[in-house]
Amino acid sequence: METRSINPWKWQDQRNYVQAVEVKQVAGTLYCSGQTAISADGISSDADMDTQLTEAIENLEKLITEAGYECKNTVRLNVYHTDTAAFFESFHILQAWIMKHNIKQATTVLEVNTLFETLKVELEATVVK
Numbered sequence: 001m002e003t004r005s006i007n008p009w010k011w012q013d014q015r016n017y018v019q020a021v022e023v024k025q026v027a028g029t030l031y032c033s034g035q036t037a038i039s040a041d042g043i044s045s046d047a048d049m050d051t052q053l054t055e056a057i058e059n060l061e062k063l064i065t066e067a068g069y070e071c072k073n074t075v076r077l078n079v080y081h082t083d084t085a086a087f088f089e090s091f092h093i094l095q096a097w098i099m100k101h102n103i104k105q106a107t108t109v110l111e112v113n114t115l116f117e118t119l120k121v122e123l124e125a126t127v128v129k
Contacts, residue, residue, distance in 0.1 A: 017107040021075040034122035035060040044117035049086040069127045071101040076126035079109045
């Protein structure tokens with residue numbers, strides 16, 4: 001697999017994403033459903049944004065690795081949250097995970113009115129190999 005980042009500008013570099021990712025010679029593509037802070041028993045978290053974002057990342061990473069893929073090959077990451085201010089206060093948690101895996105992904109971040117039950121953040125990814 002070969003990837004190429006396309007960045008007509010430089011400002012996104014400090015925000016840990018790219019404007020577009022081209023992928024060639026793909027051996028597989030994993031389309032992940034939105035991952036949230038739901039326990040292995042199916043219980044939705046009612047914790048704060050920091051805790052829920054951490055749990056959503058852990059669930060996403062578990063899904064990716066159990067499917068036989070690597071987090072570093074995430075090419076698209078959509079983030080849905082219910083509170084812009086709270087999310088961006090917690091954004092360093094997501095940035096740390098992105099930097100840990102050297103991910104160069106195209107990203108969309110959206111505030112939504114509600115998510116399932118008591119959830120505050122949801123991560124949807126596309127991963128290639």
